[in-house]
Amino acid sequence: MLSLALAGKPNAGKSTFYTAATMADVDVANYPFTTIDANRGVSHARTRCPCLDLEERCGNCEDGKRYVPVELLDVAGLVPGAHEGRGLGNQFLDELTNADAIVNVVDAAGATDEEGQPVEVGAHDPIEDVDFVEEEMDMWLMGIIEDNWESVERRSRSPDFDLEETLTDVLTGFGATEADVSAVLRAFEYPPDPKNWDDEHREALAREMRAQTKPLLIAANKVDEAPAENLDRLLELDRMVEPTTADGELALRRAAEAGLIEYDPGDEDFTITGDISDQQRQGLQRVREAMAEYGGTGVQASLNAAVYDLLDHVTVYPVQDQSKWTDGQGEVLPDAFLLPRGSTPKDLAYAVHSDIGEGYLHAVDAREGREISDDHELEEGDVIRIVSTAQ
Ligand SMILES: Nc1nc2c(ncn2[C@@H]2O[C@H](COP(=O)(O)OP(=O)(O)OP(=O)(O)O)[C@@H](O)[C@H]2O)c(=O)[nH]1
């Protein structure tokens, strides 16, 4: 499963975002909330369910809104200097190791200082919080590379030394693959002999590796309180920025669970359906105002941006019956897989099961009802029948 980590300063709203995004959604019954542990849960990317192209809804979506599971990690607050052990230090950088992408939750209201202590709204410039998470991660990785350089040099004396392979061994704990290492090595100039590398080379390697393996998105949180000018400046940055109100999303999910409103995560608005107090009405009205400005609370939009834009994945639906789009039990569109863009039918077969992958014969595009080539690049919403000796 894809894994997204929420990182950022203390008090930015990470746990609020996490709680809202991993809350049980009784309506999406096929993907029950799964607590892995306190800070590791299941959330979803939202996409258009292919059953909208059938006569009837499939039963695995919410009226055509399909929620595909992704892992979400709530990482404890980072402060500047964490890579040197400040605040709660390295432990939390270690927690980021498993993540495919990072959502840096920033307090766009500027109501907390650089250590996360509450200050007056607008007293702290949130732009300062944008860079430091990246900087901490880069410096942390730089530390790992420096600590291992002696062994890289030692291995370089062996006649069959391979830099790519050696660096992959060193960085695998950070989630780097050999493909990541070769992509990074191709992108910058460095001396062929590790003995001749200096700190600048190692720093460049650390920064490139971090960007390659842990791309980052900014959730400009607390938009309900944030001065408009802060939002404007954050949105002008040359980065992926999603305005959010995590608190607003949490209020909506709780109200929906209590049957007070109709709201599906990622909707632009909600409808009040239950008996609510004046106070509740006022609270919801404030959320609605923030939503009107940005087309929703931004929580679902952040998860979607991470999965579909930053990580560039597509949602693909394997089926066994190419005309009914069902599995062996007759369930319509039972599964949705997130695969990197560029994945082929065989990659999908392996994602379903390694046996299916090994026995792969060919694949059928169930929308068109015709066989597709083995190098066909899967697209968002593809419904695919895999023909395999292992079925
Ligand atoms: N106004 C407003 N407040 C929010 C929003 N999201 C979170 N908060 C508040 O910000 C405070 C901190 O939220 P948390 O979710 O605990 O922050 P955190 O980033 O997990 O903090 P640490 O665990 O200490 O790192 C709480 O009082 C939240 O209610 C938001 O969208 N708007």
Ligand SMILES: [Mg+2]
């Ligand atoms: Mg927290």
